[in-house]
């Protein structure tokens with residue numbers, strides 16, 4: 001296990017399957033990802049391509065009957081005295097001491113729906129304090145003071161009063177701010193944000209993205225930002241991983257993805273976003289066909305039945321390997337790896 005390039009997180013050839021009565025769902029089938037310290041990786045792809053399962057695998061919170069079958073999740077953990085150590089999170093048990101120490105402290109996660117992270121039965125203040133008390137050696141009174149400070153940092157007005165509010169007393173945007181406060185309470189080095197703004201209205205979305213960026217700068221944390229929205233990616237991401245049916249089709253810096261995409265799937269995704277100034281009545285390109293049934297993955301390259309560049313006898317037969325076509329630019333495609 002090596003991580004010589006100074007990445008904060010490197011996911012290598014990760015496979016996560018769900019074992020159902022009807023068969024095996026290969027939700028993640030050989031994912032490779034990497035995140036530099038302090039940077040933002042946008043993870044995009046159509047519904048069902050394995051974005052959330054990848055994120056949950058990193059945190060070791062994959063739901064039953066799912067489990068990590070193989071692969072490495074190399075996380076560079078900070079230790080006292082400024083040293084670091086590389087840990088393969090894939091090798092720990094979900095409930096191991098190591099994972100309980102890392103979850104919520106060094107890697108934390110926010111979900112699309114704020115109520116998935118908050119309990120309706122406790123005040124937001126007690127939920128944030130709980131995370132502080134779990135991971136830090138501080139008194140209850142200090143945890144409460146720190147919680148009020150955190151609520152102020154995430155833009156909640158009158159935090160001294162709101163600290164005792166229950167989630168139902170706050171708007172969706174306020175709740176998501178509280179969730180962010182909880183996620184950053186222990187100053188994690190990686191924040192995984194799974195569709196953090198999809199449930200919010202457009203104005204609130206923009207405010208939450210601004211807040212994430214501000215907190216990132218303040219804490220120096222990296223963000224794995226999962227989103228359907230390429231506009232959000234353009235605005236937030238340094239690097240982008242484009243996923244299709246359990247694999248990463250293309251991985252590069254954001255400019256390369258938008259201006260020099262090689263994978264036909266990435267190119268098709270880019271054609272499906274509206275551009276300012278395009279004719280109002282012009283129809284948006286859509287990617288033909290549907291994402292295949294996860295029980296019946298196509299042979300060869302899983303994208304070939306929908307791909308305009310597919311070559312018979314090659315793409316329907318050969319499983320593509322991931323090739324570095326330029327520094328920091330990887331493509332998983334039989335037809336375009338040259």
Ligand SMILES: Nc1ncnc2c1ncn2[C@@H]1O[C@H](COP(=O)(O)OP(=O)(O)OP(=O)(O)O)[C@@H](O)[C@H]1O
Pocket residue numbers: 018020025026027045046047048049050051052053054063064065066294
């Ligand atoms: N608990 C589960 N049990 C069985 N299958 C699951 C479970 N969770 C996810 N899957 C399957 O794994 C695949 C990947 O799902 P995942 O939730 O990671 O997709 P996603 O990319 O996050 O999609 P979306 O954009 O809709 O959130 C899908 O085929 C899904 O049906």
Ligand SMILES: [Mg+2]
Pocket residue numbers: 051052053194
């Ligand atoms: Mg998801």
